[in-house]
Amino acid sequence: MHTALSMALKQGELFALYQPQLAIDGLHVVCAEALLRWQRPGMGLINPDDFVPFAEHNALIDELGSFILERACQTAADWGDLPVSINVSPLQFAQAGLVDSIFEVARRAGLPLSRLEIEITETAPFADLAAARAMIERLRAHGVTVSLDDLGSGYATTCLMRDLPVDRVKLAKSIVDLVVTSAGAEGIAKIVAQARELGLNVTAEGVETAEQLARLKACGCDRVQGFLFARPMSAGELSTFAGLTLG
Ligand code: C2E
Ligand code: CA
Numbered sequence: 001m002h003t004a005l006s007m008a009l010k011q012g013e014l015f016a017l018y019q020p021q022l023a024i025d026g027l028h029v030v031c032a033e034a035l036l037r038w039q040r041p042g043m044g045l046i047n048p049d050d051f052v053p054f055a056e057h058n059a060l061i062d063e064l065g066s067f068i069l070e071r072a073c074q075t076a077a078d079w080g081d082l083p084v085s086i087n088v089s090p091l092q093f094a095q096a097g098l099v100d101s102i103f104e105v106a107r108r109a110g111l112p113l114s115r116l117e118i119e120i121t122e123t124a125p126f127a128d129l130a131a132a133r134a135m136i137e138r139l140r141a142h143g144v145t146v147s148l149d150d151l152g153s154g155y156a157t158t159c160l161m162r163d164l165p166v167d168r169v170k171l172a173k174s175i176v177d178l179v180v181t182s183a184g185a186e187g188i189a190k191i192v193a194q195a196r197e198l199g200l201n202v203t204a205e206g207v208e209t210a211e212q213l214a215r216l217k218a219c220g221c222d223r224v225q226g227f228l229f230a231r232p233m234s235a236g237e238l239s240t241f242a243g244l245t246l247g
Helices: 002-011 052-057 061-076 090-094 098-109 129-141 158-163 173-180 182-197 210-219 235-241
Strands: 014-023 029-040 044-046 084-088 116-120 145-151 168-171 201-204
Touching: 002 029, 002 052, 002 061, 014 061, 014 235, 029 061, 052 061, 061 084, 061 090, 061 098, 084 090, 084 145, 090 129, 098 116, 098 129, 129 145, 145 158, 168 182, 173 182, 173 210, 182 201, 182 210
Parallel strands: 029 084, 084 116, 116 145, 145 168, 168 201
Antiparallel strands: 014 029, 029 044
16 A cells, blocks of 8 residues: 555546535635545545545655645636635644645745635644644744634544634534434534634535535534535536636
8 A cells, every 4th residue: 555655646646626615605615625536547536535544654644745735736826716725634733844835835836825725634633732733823824724624523622623723613524414403403503602702613514405504504604515515526627616717
């Protein structure tokens, strides 16, 4: 797997799809999330859940992270005003030069930092929370939006919501699925209220039905993402979906 993934990076087998994120009206695209895919010869299309955790535990996550950052910044530079959002593993925060390299890649791509969002995934714990906090503060001071991904699952507990100086939290699909029950809706409304008290915005991901959308709106979420609106798509399809004029 290590050899195959290293080769995949060199031989161009990895690429990104982009999934729109919409305002809570469900009509306006406000961002697009870059999601890694691996077209592995003889094995078809491999989803990130099947190789990102491996990369995290085998010293390949920095290389993968640099790849997606560069690719997504270059692609999004042509998207008019639309921001792009990129997943970053907590393990990448162990790299002291992470923030500088993000700034440098965005500058080279011609992407203003105000159009860059970073989603901190829940796939691993932070090695040094204080250092991560300082890095997040520096990103935000330069205009990058920072979200805490998958709230309600894994390591991204509501404690992290207090501990990390982020702009936004994303409710995990497993939590969003519960919004159709009255206990679930009550729980989500409480999380949203907690987030709002801390000055954070709330995205709901994995939204699949109109009923979920209506209830998430009532709970106070301001952004949604999910198959109800669009699946992850190529950069070209994203431009059309978002109604962009490429320049
Ligand atoms: P995530 O960041 O929580 O991304 C959302 C995942 O949910 C994506 O799966 C997306 O395709 C899927 N999804 C979106 N809407 C729906 C829906 O309505 N229903 C269902 N059933 N699924 C939905 P994907 O692309 O397989 O990515 C899985 C995870 O892999 C991501 O979860 C993220 O944690 C990680 N990942 C993806 N790309 C990268 C990357 O470039 N770097 C890092 N570190 N992690 C990545
Ligand atoms: Ca994400």
